[in-house]
Amino acid sequence: MKDASLAMRASPLLFGLLALAVWEGAVRAFHVPVYLVPGPIAIVAAFLADPIGLLRSLASTLLVTFVALAVAAVLGAALAIAMAASRLAQAAIQPWAVVLQVTPIVAIAPLIIVWVGNPFAALVVCATIVAFFPVFANTASGLAAAAPELGDLFRLYGASRWRTMTLLRLPAALPHFLTGLRISGGLALVGAVVAEFVAGSGGFASGLAYRILEAGYRLEIARMFAALVLLSLAGIAINAGLGWLGRVLLRRRGDAA
Amino acid sequence: MLSIERVGRRFPNGTEALRDVSLRLEPGDFVALLGPSGCGKSTLLRLIAGLDQPDAGRLVWQEGHAPTPGEVGFVFQDATLLPWATAEENVYLPLRLRGISRQQAAPRLREALARVGLEQFAAARPRQLSGGMRMRVSIARALVTRPRLLLMDEPFAALDEFTRHRLQSDLLALWQAIGCTVVFVTHSIYEAAFLARRIVLMSPRPGRIASERASPLPWGHSRLDPAYATLVADITAAMEQALGHGAPVADLAAADPASGDPARSRERSA
Numbered sequence: 001m002k003d004a005s006l007a008m009r010a011s012p013l014l015f016g017l018l019a020l021a022v023w024e025g026a027v028r029a030f031h032v033p034v035y036l037v038p039g040p041i042a043i044v045a046a047f048l049a050d051p052i053g054l055l056r057s058l059a060s061t062l063l064v065t066f067v068a069l070a071v072a073a074v075l076g077a078a079l080a081i082a083m084a085a086s087r088l089a090q091a092a093i094q095p096w097a098v099v100l101q102v103t104p105i106v107a108i109a110p111l112i113i114v115w116v117g118n119p120f121a122a123l124v125v126c127a128t129i130v131a132f133f134p135v136f137a138n139t140a141s142g143l144a145a146a147a148p149e150l151g152d153l154f155r156l157y158g159a160s161r162w163r164t165m166t167l168l169r170l171p172a173a174l175p176h177f178l179t180g181l182r183i184s185g186g187l188a189l190v191g192a193v194v195a196e197f198v199a200g201s202g203g204f205a206s207g208l209a210y211r212i213l214e215a216g217y218r219l220e221i222a223r224m225f226a227a228l229v230l231l232s233l234a235g236i237a238i239n240a241g242l243g244w245l246g247r248v249l250l251r252r253r254g255d256a257a
Numbered sequence: 258m259l260s261i262e263r264v265g266r267r268f269p270n271g272t273e274a275l276r277d278v279s280l281r282l283e284p285g286d287f288v289a290l291l292g293p294s295g296c297g298k299s300t301l302l303r304l305i306a307g308l309d310q311p312d313a314g315r316l317v318w319q320e321g322h323a324p325t326p327g328e329v330g331f332v333f334q335d336a337t338l339l340p341w342a343t344a345e346e347n348v349y350l351p352l353r354l355r356g357i358s359r360q361q362a363a364p365r366l367r368e369a370l371a372r373v374g375l376e377q378f379a380a381a382r383p384r385q386l387s388g389g390m391r392m393r394v395s396i397a398r399a400l401v402t403r404p405r406l407l408l409m410d411e412p413f414a415a416l417d418e419f420t421r422h423r424l425q426s427d428l429l430a431l432w433q434a435i436g437c438t439v440v441f442v443t444h445s446i447y448e449a450a451f452l453a454r455r456i457v458l459m460s461p462r463p464g465r466i467a468s469e470r471a472s473p474l475p476w477g478h479s480r481l482d483p484a485y486a487t488l489v490a491d492i493t494a495a496m497e498q499a500l501g502h503g504a505p506v507a508d509l510a511a512a513d514p515a516s517g518d519p520a521r522s523r524e525r526s527a
Binding site (some may be wrong): 147149150152153154155156157158159163167168171174253254255 | 308325335337339
């Protein structure tokens with residue numbers, strides 16, 4: 001059983017290594033030029049040629065991502081709570097939240113960059129718009145998820161709306177909020193990268209997307225891939241980190257088995 | 258304690274849940290509201306709790322006003338505990354909502370948990386407890402405010418037979434010790450006959466009181482008493498008469514959306 005579990009855990013890594021080996025072998029066997037498709041070794045070499053530059057760019061993108069995620073989390077949760085507390089607020093907010101969700105960020109990013117002016121703030125606004133909806137929608141559904149009988153119980157004991165919100169609806173919404181946050185984490189990164197692409201050299205000129213554009217112009221395809229790999233790893237780390245945070249919070253609260 | 262006078266309730270979708278229902282509750286009563294699904298038992302219980310309002314008739318409280326929060330305890334079919342809170346925190350909830358500090362509440366929490374035999378499980382979360390234990394926590398939560406009226410909506414329906422019997426006996430002992438009025442909704446003739454001093458039979462669509470029986474069983478009766486079997490037979494006959502001779506299953510099947518379940522039909526005809 002233990003061996004089988006170990007094999008299950010190791011299988012993604014082994015499959016990844018196998019795929020990389022096949023990739024490297026194919027590139028070498030067919031003499032594919034490095035400016036067309038670089039092999040994994042060339043990509044690692046490109047990273048090692050300028051690790052600090054690429055990692056600084058990653059940090060710049062991650063800064064936009066985390067600020068946007070924080071803003072989206074606060075804004076999404078606050079608007080969901082406002083909607084749960086007031087039907088008028090629900091009627092006022094819900095259509096605009098949907099508008100925000102269906103608007104392609106690529107289409108409005110140039111406008112935002114022009115209007116906001118400050119490049120960092122503009123990137124954060126774009127990434128926030130992309131990251132906002134999952135945390136908002138999940139929190140809103142979580143706030144309505146408490147058993148109706150528990151709502152009756154609170155009414156029976158004369159609980160105020162505030163007490164019902166703080167003692168019942170908000171705690172009931174926590175797992176939903178954390179699920180939304182995890183989805184929004186990945187989307188905040190996507191939003192930050194898309195905004196950096198749109199901003200190009202007019203933006204912060206330091207994010208990973210800018211490095212990808214720059215490497216593309218110079219035909220440094222291996223460096224481009226290295227930046228892409230860093231982005232993927234960052235996305236995986238954000239997803240895993242937020243998943244871990246959710247598990248820890250829920251376990252500490254006593255939800256998890 | 259409470260006089261329910263010609264009460265009616267029609268839901269917004271047009272369903273007439275109750276029509277012309279009159280009932281008196283005396284202090285210290287143990288009343289079972291017995292009837293098949295859709296006869297308005299739970300609706301009547303919600304009206305008594307103040308969770309719903311009648312469209313017709315009125316509820317007249319002896320004191321001249323409806324009970325204040327805490328004077329009525331409610332136990333639902335599911336334990337409906339806060340899953341993130343311990344057993345003690347769940348029992349504390351009604352007191353917390355009334356602004357009583359945890360420190361002040363501590364003796365009452367211990368007392369309520371001890372009454373249901375769960376003092377050793379104060380720190381357990383609902384997921385760590387069995388179905389029967391969760392229901393005990395729910396009963397402790399309803400009792401912690403020392404209510405004058407305890408309303409119970411099929412609280413043991415989802416439990417296995419053995420746990421149900423145990424909890425029924427424990428509930429009788431609790432009622433005897435506390436002396437509050439209990440209104441107990443059930444669709445089990447056996448449960449109503451074992452628990453209640455008065456059994457109110459209700460018929461469905463619209464929900465009405467068909468008849469009422471006083472229990473002749475002495476305090477401390479067992480399920481093996483011949484008088485218990487006689488009472489069950491008496492209530493069964495009265496229920497069949499209320500639902501229409503020989504046709505209760507067909508009538509219910511025509512009206513009940515859950516009637517497609519053959520197990521339920523067999524249960525009803527049993």
